[in-house]
Amino acid sequence: MTNSYARCRSCGILFLRDGAKTDSGRRECPGCRALAGITGPHEGRVKWYDARKRYGFIETGDGESVFMHASSLPAARRRLRPGMRVRFLVEMTARGPQAAQVELPRD
Numbered sequence: 001m002t003n004s005y006a007r008c009r010s011c012g013i014l015f016l017r018d019g020a021k022t023d024s025g026r027r028e029c030p031g032c033r034a035l036a037g038i039t040g041p042h043e044g045r046v047k048w049y050d051a052r053k054r055y056g057f058i059e060t061g062d063g064e065s066v067f068m069h070a071s072s073l074p075a076a077r078r079r080l081r082p083g084m085r086v087r088f089l090v091e092m093t094a095r096g097p098q099a100a101q102v103e104l105p106r107d
Contacts, residue, residue, distance in 0.1 A: 008032055040089035042066075043105075049080040058086055058099050066090055068099040 005014050008029035015029040042060055046068075049056030054070035072088070073080075080086075088099040 040100075041087050042090055043085065043087050046080045046082055046084045046086060048082055051079055056080065058088060058102075064097075066097050066099050067095070068102060072098075072100050072102045074103070 004017055006017050007014055010028050010032040013029055044058040044060040044066070047057040047059040047065055049068070051070075056068050057065045058068050059065055066088070068088070085105055086099075086102050087105050088102045090097045091100045092098075
């Protein structure tokens with residue numbers, strides 16, 4: 001995976017994208033994404049989750065990883081396994097995107 005530059009379609013500046021995000025189709029710089037606030041709902045799969053540490057990551061359909069804290073999960077569902085499908089909102093925090101209101105869709 002290599003780094004590449006992209007032009008933000010919102011503000012027009014060039015920004016560096018890491019190789020993991022190159023195919024995602026995202027064309028907004030981190031600043032414009034932060035200004036956007038909460039987005040969603042999104043769907044993804046649990047990448048990993050540590051119940052003892054109370055956090056993990058969700059992998060979205062476009063390959064991005066989103067941080068998830070146990071406080072965003074329903075109280076009755078604190079155990080997640082890798083690969084489980086989830087639906088969630090994404091809110092921009094000072095540390096980057098974070099999952100909010102995580103739900104487990106019924107199959």
